[in-house]
Amino acid sequence: MATASLAPVPPHVPADRIIDFDVYNPAGIEVGFHQAWMRLHGDGVPDLVWTPRNGGHWIATRGHLIRQFLNEPENFSARVMIVPKEAGLEHKLVPMNMDPPEHGPYRRVLNQGLGPREIRNIEGDIRAAAIALIEAFARDGKVDFCAEYANVFPIKVFLAFSRLPLSDAPLLTRFSNSMLRPEGTTPEEKAASMANANAGFFAYIAPTVAERRANPGDDWISLIIHSEVNGQPVTEYETLAMISLVLLAGLDTVVNFLPFCMDYLARHPELVALLHADPARIPARVDELFRRFPVVSQARLVTQDVSYDGVTLKAGEMVLIPSTLHGTDPRENADPLTVDFGRKKISHSTFGGGAHICAGMHLANLEIIITLQEWLKRIPEFRVAEGFQLVAHSGVVAQVERLDLEWNPAP
Secondary structure (H helix, E strand, O other), X not given: OOOOOOOOOOOXXXXXXXXXXXXXXXXXXXXXXXXXXXXHHOOOOOOEEEEOOOOOEEEEOOHHHHHHHHOOOOOEEOOOOOOOHHHHOOXXXXXXXXXXXXXXHHHHHHHHHHOHHHHHHOHHHHHHHHHHHHHHHOXXXXXXXHHHHHOOHHHHHHHHHHOOXXXXXXXXXXXXXXXXXXXXXXXXXXXXXXXXHHHHHHHHHHHHHHHHHHOOOOOHHHHHHOOEEOOEEOOHHHHHHHHHHHHHHHOOHHHHHHHHHHHHHHOOHHHHHHHHHOHHHHHHHHHHHHHHOOOEEEEEEEOOOEEEOOEEEOOOOEEEEEHHHOOOOOOOOOOOOOOOOOOOOOOOOOOOOHHHOOOOHXXXXXXXXXXXXXXXXXXXXXXXXXXXXXXXXXXXXXXXXXXXXXXXXXX
């Protein structure tokens, strides 16, 4: 593997703030994805550090700064949300790459198609999809959870919700991988990967837009196509960019969140027993899982010279604000690597924050709840296969390769 290029250290960055950390390949990830990131919570690591990796950028390492930066669009713009900056500039999605107040009207369009009522309307379909997948392997006593469930269930649900063919999943997954884990070792190579994937999404969705413009339905894609913003129809570019954003989010995040949860539960049978004994409390307990297993590491563009934590961030620089470091911050959540369903106060930004809180959070929440409910009805006890170790990759969204689970099948 080629060595990634290192950016020169700007003169205003103090020497004690420099740390070698690569969002796409953090040292120690072979021990665990979250553990590798938590190096940034180590003794002596400041709350705000700078790395020469990926074009050079700041990293907010603590929950209080992550929360603050998410809620200050006047200082930290969403116009560029991915490092390196060159790649982020090729990530052209609406309204993800907009700031308030411009962002608001577009977000309201998304909320109409992805709100709680719309998601409740498809709960039966989501549950049926989960049951069919689980029952296909429940009698086998073993499964690669990624290949046979996590990589299938959220995508199957989302493509059905979008009225797009399941056969398109491999192509869309490839585009998602390139946008969330761009290929290359230099900022320029990552930018090219991002641009190609962005263009791929647009080219894929364009024929569907044309067809549903002529023959609208009651699906969220048709809703976006026929919406107005500030009294004007959304443009073709805005339509493609909004639909591509929802596809990107719907096809990747839950796919990779689920294996982290199930790997942990498989290693902690006492927690599985709690969930199985009282399934009515699963919805209330899911937030602790979201707190423990954040997978997203987005960034912001510094809009003006600002000072935080004793250092100055210059206009035009990038700062990473990883949800990965909020829920696992021991200052925010005691004993953060332990899942505690009795935790009184849960602090995290797994779904983002501020104006850009995740529009798909209601769907993601319901998918996790239904997975646990239907899995535990059929597989009340399960374990990680002997000798298996989870392999994860870092990126804008973390990725899990496979998860081998075993259980004693019912007669």
